Amino acid sequence: MLFNSIDFAVFLPLVFILYWFVTNKNLKLQNFLIVLASYVFYGWWDWRFLSLIFFSTLVDYTIGVLLLKEHNETKRKILLWVSILVNLGFLGFFKYYNFFLDNFVAAFSFFGNPISASGLNVILPVGISFYTFQTLSYSIDVYKRKLEPTTDFIAFSAFVCFFPQLVAGPIERATHLLPQFYSKRRFDYGQSVEGVKLIIWGLFKKVVIADNASYFVNKIFENPELYSSGELFTGMLLFAFQIYCDFSGYSDIAIGLSKLFGFDLMVNFKFPYFSRDIAEFWRRWHISLSTWFRDYIYIPLGGSHGTQFAKIRNVLIIFLVSGFWHGANWTYVFWGLFHGLLFLPLLVFSLNRNNTMTKSYGWLDFAKIGLTFLLVCIGWVFFRAASLPDAFQYLGRMMEFGSFGMQLFCKSNANLMIFILSMAGIGILVLQELMWVIQKREVPRITTFKAVILVLLIFLMGTFKNQMDFIYFQF
Secondary structure: OOOOOHHHHHHHHHHHHHHHHOOOOOHHHHHHHHHHHHHHHHHHHHHHHHHHHHHHHHHHHHHHHHHHHOOOHHHHHHHHHHHHHHHHHHHHHHHHHHHHHHHHHHHHHHOOOOOOOOOOOOOOOOOHHHHHHHHHHHHHHHHOOOOOOOOOHHHHHHHHHOHHHOOOOOOOOHHHHHHHHOOOOOOOHHHHHHHHHHHHHHHHHHHHHHHHHHHHHHHHHHOHHHOOHHHHHHHHHHHHHHHHHHHHHHHHHHHHHHHHOOOOOOOOOOOHHHOOOHHHHHHHOOHHHHHHHHHHHHHHHOOOOOOHHHHHHHHHHHHHHHHHHHOOOHHHHHHHHHHHHHHHHHHHOOOOOOOOOOOOOOHHHHHHHHHHHHHHHHHHHHHHOOOHHHHHHHHHHHOOOOOOOOHHHHOOHHHHHHHHHHHHHHHHHHHHHHHHHHOOOOOOOOOHHHHHHHHHHHHHHOOOOOOOOOHHHHO
16 A cells, blocks of 8 residues: 555545544554554555564564573574574565575576576565564564563564554664553644644655656666766756655655654654765665664674774675665665775775764855765666666766757656656755755754645645555565
8 A cells, every 4th residue: 555545545544533533542452453454554565465474573572572581591592593584584585586596597607507497486575674674673672681572462563564664664673663552642733733744745755756757767767878968867866866755755754654643753864965975874864774784783793893904894794785685686786885885985084973963064065965966876876777787888878978968858748847847846855955954953844834835736746646656665
């Protein structure tokens, strides 16, 4: 079920009414309603994968209960590894089986021993990377005794499958979200109004900017040889805003929906395109994932301690893992490596903490923002391209500077209108975020007047009849 669909427009008020007016006097019943609603929400895509979520929930709940009773460290480690292997085993099979098989076959062929092997027609469950990491955080934190394991299966199930953030995050920590299912929620009008405004802002980013930009992005990236260097450059910029508005728009909607039900989710984006270097970009982009890797992989590896070699190794591992997490394609791995290589000079010269949210912006900072944004956009070409050769071909043709024609965008009145709408939406986004950044606000604050204007723009500039999936559903 998509947030930007008629189905969800019917689903949400129904759940909201049942939640606040029918089950509000019984916490367990309220949590059970969340589980039921979340399973309906997820099963709308493919009900068969509900068994996967339920099994993952059952495994980690059981592991937590056993860890509560077990004091032998060896046995505790075994229990933790059961959770890790089960969760990553499912993730590896559904997401990476064919990737490893294809590369295994290619390696043998490269060394002169061709073999044949048949891949499987594996369907990737929506959001498996997100809820897998969420349940893993629970088992790891319980093992490390950072969190008391729950014996409330309904509350734990609601934590795992909470529908606002189930399929594309934010990837919540059990230490933050799970305790919220233990206490009674009371309807807060002010919080609900803020939630509605965030939902509207997220829909604006998704429907007006991301979906309109995708019209040109798909055409350009599918056949880059047909377009001029100017069109390729514009396509690169449009994809940068498409993926940001698509993903951060989802996060805004998820956080807004959670507020409607009395929950608080972590902020997942803090205006990343106003970053002054790559280190700051990663403190602002997909924060729930980058902090997950930091806490559960980077720090256990040694983090920024130890020799210079160890620091560089740890950084490259994190960025490569981050790239591979996004998908079973060498383009994602290269994208991660690209960001890792951009990060290394900052690490080596101890500049990776120079720019923070609390530091004010000067005129020179805007030049740094422009350079960082350009480097991020180049990285997005590898992220979006179907293969590494395609990505290099795209960049090569873009840098020929032989033709700056923009025929694609003016090919028809319809194309011109979509392009104008996309650029107008991007202009509104940039101006709003610039104001928030200058005011040092970590999360957007939207007035009622602006919310009304955004609703009008959504219906005037966007369309609900083209219900496009969110990009990160595939991860």
